[in-house]
Amino acid sequence: MTAISVRGLRKAYGPLEAVRGVDFDIEEGEVFGLLGPNGAGKTTTVEILEGYRSRDAGEVSVLGHDPQRPGRSFRERIGVVLQQAQLWPNLTVRETHSAFAGYYARPRDVDEVIELVGLTEKRDARVKTLSGGQKRRLDLGVALVGDPDLVFLDEPTTGFDPAARRAAWEMIRSLRSLGKTVLLTTHYLDEAEQLADRVAVMREGRIVRIGTPRELTTGGSEVEIRYHLDGEEVLLRTSEPTRELHRLTSEALARGEELDRLEVRRPTLEEVYLALMDEQSE
């Protein structure tokens, strides 16, 4: 089953075209990452899907609903973690969860959710006393308390220290094991690589590449071999580097030549990503 389907989505703010024709599908139970630099149109895309913004053109279906007319039954089934939202500073962790639980027809058990996001020890602490990482866990907790089928996470670890990021990643992985569909935006490559089943790379309002993190690294197992011949660089991409190297080196030995500036390397996701960012900026 398809949880989210987007076709030809467009959105402009005045003269600024934030989203310029975006297509993708997200299957139920999938963790889908929207990756791209700031200003690529990720948040605009997600906020259209969440029901915050209208679209200028395109077809959008989220859990069978048109988010442009978000009804109560739509709100019942989504959970949202916004980039910069705060919660009431003077309520406790438990009171905050209970407040949100009350908005939903079939909420999860509040204490269970608090345990899931690892705030059991802080359940009676006021929100304003929580650390940044704990506040993000609270955001996730209140997003889960309504037992949604689909969870939107907008840059869930921006500004985290490495330990807090690891903890957040663990939690997002646990969403998958709960069977939730997750749409995650991030500008961190490693985050997309670690968490997402599939990644769409966005740039300047368009999706420039879509696939599993492995597919994105040029077909997965390909290796680059470079050397120079008569002053010209030769670049070979191969999935059989041993055989290819053997051929090259035996030929060179037979000719009694050195393979000038020989180099063998595998492109990282980062290089693929940066190359994508460069090649689009015409």
Add this chain to the structure above:
Amino acid sequence: MKLYLHQLRVEQLVYWRSREAAVFTFIFPLLLFVLLGSVYSGRIYGVPASQALLAALLAYGCAMVAFAGLAITLTLRREQAILKRLRATPLSPVVYISSVLTSTLLVFAAETVALFLLGRVVFGTPFPARVGSVILLVVLGAVCFAAMGVGLSGLIRSGEGSSAVVNLIVLPMAFLTGAFGPTHHYPRFLRAIGDVLPLKYLVDLSNAIYLHKHSFWSQGTSIGVLAAWGVAGVAVAAFKFRWEPRET
């Protein structure tokens, strides 16, 4: 209805938990009553000064709780994206706004009771003769000033600036309209300004009901002017109220 009661409980919890808001809007009028009541003596408007102050500070309490309090908290919640976050839940805007307004009304009702109790204990002021009219005054005042508070929050841009802006409006308004004591000795142009401000008509209404024992419904002018200001607040709110932070 269940959601409305749930959110009303949440609003009450949020209000009384926030010491800053509760002290600033709820305790401050009570404190002023005790302070001014100890300073003024003799008679004002032909009644003991403490009674006149009680009537005036009842109106001031309304301006603090319903107008200042709502304008500041709604602006802060908007800028902190709490409102935006709530929009993603099944809680509808109508239910949310109704529960916020009801919560404000409850706080102002509690403020009114506290003022009468405090006056009775500290200054020996009598309880109001026309309880029904006082209740109507509380409801009309809370609704009109809350509408203006919601409207004002739509005009304020930043969360940090909100309490400065609101104080800049409420404090002069209270001085000019007699909420801190009679204005008949003020220069004429200051009184002229006071005469167009909504708080003047709530003070008048409060004086008429508590000091002169008139019925609520006999005060057509005050009711009319207050209602007009309330409608103006609703109109501004309809155009300017936003659920999302200003910067996005």
